[in-house]
Amino acid sequence: MQISDRKKKILRAVVEEYIETAEPVGSKTIQYKAGLDCSPATIRNELADLCSKGYLEQPHTSAGRVPTAKGYRLYVNELMHQQKLSIEETETINASLSAKAEELDQLISDAGHMASLVTNYPAVSMTSQTPATIKRFDLIYIDPNTFIIVLLLTNDTVKNKLVHLPFSFEESMMTRLSAVFNASFTGITEDKITQILISSSERAVGDTMGLCSVIAGFVIETLSTVKSGGAVVTGEANLLKLPEFKDPEKAHRLMNYLSDTSNLSILPSLTQEGDVKVLIGPENVAEELKDSSVVLASYNAGDNMKGLIGVVGPTRMDYSSVAAKLSYIAASLSKLLGGGGTPPPGFGKLMIKGDDSDG
Amino acid sequence: MQISDRKKKILRAVVEEYIETAEPVGSKTIQYKAGLDCSPATIRNELADLCSKGYLEQPHTSAGRVPTAKGYRLYVNELMHQQKLSIEETETINASLSAKAEELDQLISDAGHMASLVTNYPAVSMTSQTPATIKRFDLIYIDPNTFIIVLLLTNDTVKNKLVHLPFSFEESMMTRLSAVFNASFTGITEDKITQILISSSERAVGDTMGLCSVIAGFVIETLSTVKSGGAVVTGEANLLKLPEFKDPEKAHRLMNYLSDTSNLSILPSLTQEGDVKVLIGPENVAEELKDSSVVLASYNAGDNMKGLIGVVGPTRMDYSSVAAKLSYIAASLSKLLGGGGTPPPGFGKLMIKGDDSDG
DNA sequence: TTTAGCACTCGAAAAGTCAGAGTGCTAAAG
DNA sequence: CTTTAGCACTCTGACTTTTCGAGTGCTAAA
Numbered sequence: 001m002q003i004s005d006r007k008k009k010i011l012r013a014v015v016e017e018y019i020e021t022a023e024p025v026g027s028k029t030i031q032y033k034a035g036l037d038c039s040p041a042t043i044r045n046e047l048a049d050l051c052s053k054g055y056l057e058q059p060h061t062s063a064g065r066v067p068t069a070k071g072y073r074l075y076v077n078e079l080m081h082q083q084k085l086s087i088e089e090t091e092t093i094n095a096s097l098s099a100k101a102e103e104l105d106q107l108i109s110d111a112g113h114m115a116s117l118v119t120n121y122p123a124v125s126m127t128s129q130t131p132a133t134i135k136r137f138d139l140i141y142i143d144p145n146t147f148i149i150v151l152l153l154t155n156d157t158v159k160n161k162l163v164h165l166p167f168s169f170e171e172s173m174m175t176r177l178s179a180v181f182n183a184s185f186t187g188i189t190e191d192k193i194t195q196i197l198i199s200s201s202e203r204a205v206g207d208t209m210g211l212c213s214v215i216a217g218f219v220i221e222t223l224s225t226v227k228s229g230g231a232v233v234t235g236e237a238n239l240l241k242l243p244e245f246k247d248p249e250k251a252h253r254l255m256n257y258l259s260d261t262s263n264l265s266i267l268p269s270l271t272q273e274g275d276v277k278v279l280i281g282p283e284n285v286a287e288e289l290k291d292s293s294v295v296l297a298s299y300n301a302g303d304n305m306k307g308l309i310g311v312v313g314p315t316r317m318d319y320s321s322v323a324a325k326l327s328y329i330a331a332s333l334s335k336l337l338g339g340g341g342t343p344p345p346g347f348g349k350l351m352i353k354g355d356d357s358d359g
Numbered sequence: 360m361q362i363s364d365r366k367k368k369i370l371r372a373v374v375e376e377y378i379e380t381a382e383p384v385g386s387k388t389i390q391y392k393a394g395l396d397c398s399p400a401t402i403r404n405e406l407a408d409l410c411s412k413g414y415l416e417q418p419h420t421s422a423g424r425v426p427t428a429k430g431y432r433l434y435v436n437e438l439m440h441q442q443k444l445s446i447e448e449t450e451t452i453n454a455s456l457s458a459k460a461e462e463l464d465q466l467i468s469d470a471g472h473m474a475s476l477v478t479n480y481p482a483v484s485m486t487s488q489t490p491a492t493i494k495r496f497d498l499i500y501i502d503p504n505t506f507i508i509v510l511l512l513t514n515d516t517v518k519n520k521l522v523h524l525p526f527s528f529e530e531s532m533m534t535r536l537s538a539v540f541n542a543s544f545t546g547i548t549e550d551k552i553t554q555i556l557i558s559s560s561e562r563a564v565g566d567t568m569g570l571c572s573v574i575a576g577f578v579i580e581t582l583s584t585v586k587s588g589g590a591v592v593t594g595e596a597n598l599l600k601l602p603e604f605k606d607p608e609k610a611h612r613l614m615n616y617l618s619d620t621s622n623l624s625i626l627p628s629l630t631q632e633g634d635v636k637v638l639i640g641p642e643n644v645a646e647e648l649k650d651s652s653v654v655l656a657s658y659n660a661g662d663n664m665k666g667l668i669g670v671v672g673p674t675r676m677d678y679s680s681v682a683a684k685l686s687y688i689a690a691s692l693s694k695l696l697g698g699g700g701t702p703p704p705g706f707g708k709l710m711i712k713g714d715d716s717d718g
Numbered sequence: 719t720t721t722a723g724c725a726c727t728c729g730a731a732a733a734g735t736c737a738g739a740g741t742g743c744t745a746a747a748g
Numbered sequence: 749c750t751t752t753a754g755c756a757c758t759c760t761g762a763c764t765t766t767t768c769g770a771g772t773g774c775t776a777a778a
Contacts, residue, residue, distance in 0.1 A: 026740050039752050044741070062741045062758045138499050140509060148517050150499060150509055158507050158519040236595060237614035240607040248599040248607060255596035385771050398721050403772070421727045421772045 003053075003074075009034050010046050011055055012079040015067045019316050022243045024064030069281040069315065072293070076278050076319050083320040085328055089118060093325075097332050107336070108301075109232045111309055115329055116235025119322050121313040122255075124264055126231035127301050132157075132223060133189055137181040139215075144168035149218055159222045167209060176205040181215065190223035231261040244314040257288035258312065268308050271298040273334070276323045281315045293317045297330035301337045309333070362412075362433075368393050369405050370414055371438040374426045378675050381602045383423030428640040428674065431652070435637050435678050442683040448477060449687060456691050467660075468591045470668055470692055475594025477684050480672040481614075483623055485590035486660050491516075491582060492548055496540040498574075503527035508577055518581045526568060535564040540574065549582035590620040603673040616647035617671065627667050630657040632693070635682045640674045652676045656689035660696045668692070 003011075013034035017025040027040040027047060036043065047065050050056045055071035058064070067075065085093075096114050097107070112125030136152040145168050151159045180201050185193065193216060202212045236255050245251040257263055263286065271277045279294045293315045301307035309330055311322055362370075372393035376384040386399040386406060395402065406424050409415045414430035417423070426434070444452075455473050456466070471484030495511040504527050510518045539560050544552065552575060561571045595614050604610040616622055622645065630636045638653045652674045660666035668689055670681055 024740090028740085040740095041742095041752055041754095042750080045751085048742080058741085060759060062739080063760075064740065136499075136501060138507075140495075140497050140511075142495060142511065148497075148509065148511060150507065150519065152499075152501065152507060152521065156521055158521050160509065160517040160519050162511065162515055162517050235618070237611055237618055240611035240614065246607050248605050248610065251607065251610075252596055252599035255599065259594065259596055383771090387771085399771095400721055400723095400773095401719085404720090407773080417772085419728060421770080422729075423771065 006036070006038075007046055007050055008074075008079055009036065010043060011050060011067070011071060012075060014047075014050075014056060014065055015071060015075045015079070018067055019318050022316055024059055024066050026064035029064070067316075069283065072280045072315060072319070073283075076280070080320045080323075083324040085324055089325070090328060093118065093329055093332060097329070097336065105230065107333075108230070108307065109234070111307075111329060111333055112232050112234040115309050115311055115326060116238065118325050118329075119311050119313075120235075120238050120241070121311040121317070121322070122233060122236045122238055122258060123309065123311045124231060124233045124258070124267070125307075125309045126261075126264065126268070127305055127307045132305070134186045134219065134223070137178060137186060139174045139178050139181075141171045141174045144170075147174060149215055151219065151222055153222075161218050163214060163218075165209075165211075165214075169209065169211065173205065173207075173211070177207070177211060177215065180204045180212075181219075185216070185219055190220055193220055193223075231264045233258045233261065233264075239313075242314055244316065253288055254292060254312070257286065263288075267294075267296060267310065268298070268306060271296045271308060273298050273300050273306060274330075276327050276330075278319055278323065291315060293319075295319065295322045295326055297323075297326035299330040299334040299337070301333065307333055307337070365395070366405055366409060367433075367438055368395065369402060370409060370426070370430060371434060373406075373409075373415060373424055374430060374434045374438070377426055378677050381675055383418055383425050385423040388423070426675075428642065431639045431674060431678070432642075435639070439679045442679040444683055444687055448684070452477065452684075452688055452691060456688070456695065464589065466692075466695070467589070467666065468593070470666075470688060471591050471593040474668050474670055474685060474688055475597065477688075478670050478672075478677075478681050479594075479597050479600070480670040480676070480681070481592060481595045481597055481617060482668065482670045483590055483592050483617070483626070484666075484668045485620075485623065485627070486664055486666045491664075493545045493578065493582075496537060496544060498533045498537050498540075500530045500533045503529075506533060508574055510578065510581055512581075520577050522573060522577075524568075524570075524573075528568065528570065532564065532566075532570070536566070536570060536574065539563050539571075540578075544575070544578055549579055552579055552582075590623045592617045592620065592623075598672075601673055603675065612647055613651060613671070616645065622647075626653075626655060626669060627657070627665060630655045630667060632657050632659050632665060635686050635689075637678055637682065650674060652678075654678065654681045654685055656682075656685035658689040658693040658696070660692065666692055666696070 010030055013030045014025050017029060017033055027043040030036070030043050030047075031038070031040050047056065050071075051058065051065065054068060055074060056065040057068050059066060093114055097111065108125050108127060112123045115125065116123035132153045134151050135154050135156075138150040138152075140148040140150060142148065142162075145165050147163055149161045149163060153159065184197060184201055198212050198216045201207070201216070205212070236258060239245045239251050239255065245254070266285070270279070275297075277296045279289075279296070281293060282290050284290060284292070284294060289312070291314075292312055294310055294312050295317070296308060296310035299307045299309070307330075309326060311326065313322070369389055372389045373384050376388060376392055386402040389395070389402050389406075390397070390399050406415065409430075410417065410424065413427060414433060415424040416427050418425060452473055456470065467484050467486060471482045474484065475482035491512045493510050494513050497509040497511075499507040499509060501507065501521075504525070505521065505523050508520045508522060512518065543556060543560055557571050557575045560566070560575070564571070595617060598604045598610050598614065604613070625644070629638070634656075636655045638648075638655070640652060641649050643649060643651070643653060648671070650673075651671055653669055653671050654676070655667060655669035658666045658668070666689075668685055670676075670685065672681070
């Protein structure tokens with residue numbers, strides 16, 4: 001089904017006006033906004049048509065028009081201007097991200113903050129579950145009862161734990177343990193760590209005190225938490241500024257959904273590095289998101305690890321600006337984290353992928 | 360100024376009823392609730408008295424009475440029943456806390472979750488800024504371009520960083536660096552790390568490549584972030600269920616305040632380990648909290664580190680239950696973290712400290 | 719000092735009113 | 749066949765009015 005250029009122009013005007021004002025938009029406004037040289041009456045005819053085709057709807061007879069999910073989809077796919085960030089904006093982002101490449105977790109959470117800040121929507125930030133393994137294993141002997149376990153993972157994060165024991169051991173034991181663990185526990189995924197493996201390690205180092213179990217426990221724990229990835233949600237308060245969430249009930253439902261990070265674990269599967277994905281209203285699977293939209297961008301977070309950053313807002317979301325911003329942040333992060341030579345952040349150039357079922 | 364027993368009984372009834380219903384409470388309800396054998400008219404007289412003394416107020420002539428901050432204060436200080444937790448509740452808390460003593464940060468954030476979950480209010484959880492210093496310093500050599508810095512701090516947390524450098528160095532350099540840093544950088548606070556110290560270290564190890572600067576940078580960064588402590592706020596969504604926040608504007612203001620964790624840094628100074636502090640409405644210094652209440656409990660988080668857990672809610676807060684719950688959580692955490700033999704969690708036994716300016 | 723009785727007050731909710739923005743339709747004009 | 753002006757109609761949101769009832773304070777009697 002083809003849509004005339006004029007209809008598209010009108011649709012775009014409706015979407016953009018509605019994004020701005022959150023009020024149903026009428027024919028006169030459109031005439032003005034879209035700069036069309038035809039009368040409101042003509043536009044009304046076109047509007048009626050767009051309504052019957054499912055791109056717009058009326059809250060009630062004799063109100064202005066409001067875009068449907070289908071309308072937004074068309075807008076996002078074809079009609080949307082690709083927005084460029086202002087230099088100011090890029091600078092804010094750069095400054096706040098590059099300044100603190102300190103620690104991965106911190107950086108991820110900062111990225112979420114940043115996204116929320118520049119878009120004024122709640123943001124979610126996470127890394128996804130590429131199963132990690134141990135690249136290198138070290139023990140640091142502190143005193144006869146204390147040592148530190150240091151794990152270097154394949155994704156280049158370092159995890160550690162301080163262990164106090166109720167009995168003492170010799171420093172030489174540390175060396176032996178290191179050797180054995182480096183030999184047996186590196187390069188394997190969590191599920192490969194069995195009791196058998198632990199027992200055989202115990203024999204190998206002559207451990208009668210359960211040291212191996214303690215260490216193996218930490219290893220398992222680390223690998224499994226890395227796998228489950230940490231999701232951070234920031235800026236939920238932004239929701240409350242939006243007219244669509246003036247009903248506390250609605251706001252509460254969404255915020256509750258977001259605050260349970262386990263709900264968010266499906267998100268990573270939806271994107272590929274480098275593109276921005278937009279999910280509009282009912283395109284979301286989760287019931288709680290059916291009348292909200294989600295914009296996601298993923299980035300390369302170091303070897304074989306994927307990062308994800310996204311925002312959640314009403315379907316009336318400024319897709320073009322949000323997409324541009326997320327895309328930029330994601331690209332910056334890729335550059336910062338992904339050793340693997342991702343192209344530099346395109347200045348506004350971005351690919352939008354979405355559900356292409358266009359009626 | 361003395362208050363008769365009957366007045367106290369009435370005040371208590373008003374507070375508790377109001378806590379439950381959020382509606383101004385009238386004389387008849389009180390008669391019923393407090394089980395007094397006098398007529399509503401008598402109670403009305405008493406109410407008028409309590410009003411004039413400033414413990415209660417009327418939203419408007421001819422509505423029921425509502426407690427003032429002063430009324431809540433009296434209630435919290437003298438009238439409140441000390442609530443015991445149900446076994447079920449203690450079990451929930453125990454299970455969820457002890458299960459994952461894995462990592463300090465994680466535990467702290469979990470504790471916040473827990474507090475928010477059992478109280479149904481937003482919770483804040485943080486450790487406070489006892490200035491930390493380095494207890495021990497280690498470097499792990501990975502390959503000619505890569506090493507890991509491992510810091511053991513006086514509060515027994517371990518921080519690390521993986522460093523990639525664009526040039527290569529020898530393993531022996533690591534040993535020398537370790538020695539120098541262990542000698543010069545342990546036991547000193549952040550502000551003692553000067554350029555002079557760094558330069559002299561560089562000379563000592565023969566570092567012409569800026570290695571010392573990189574490492575010192577991380578040390579400074581670590582010490583200063585530890586000092587600023589991480590605060591986590593959880594369960595903000597709970598606010599929206601409360602009638603006092605049905606106005607999104609109000610909810611937004613408070614949530615915004617809470618989401619800026621730097622606002623929360625004054626809290627730790629308000630409590631001492633082992634007691635629970637209640638700040639009611641205008642007793643709070645921050646403007647944004649003037650019509651909310653805060654309940655804080657602090658705990659011993661390992662040597663010379665203090666943890667803090669608290670919740671924020673409307674002045675109409677179930678102080679007795681909240682205090683009991685926080686106290687229990689705090690005690691559990693003290694037990695889990697504080698090596699220093701804190702007494703076991705008292706089962707409901709708790710001390711409430713508060714602003715004792717009682718009119 | 720307590721209590722019953724009563725007039726009074728005030729707010730919240732329900733009902734009613736009104737203006738205006740926007741529509742669809744019809745019929746004329748291009 | 750498309751566009752446009754005109755017009756009657758619809759519906760909402762804002763505003764006002766009405767009503768109802770819970771709760772009060774006061775007075776006078778117990």
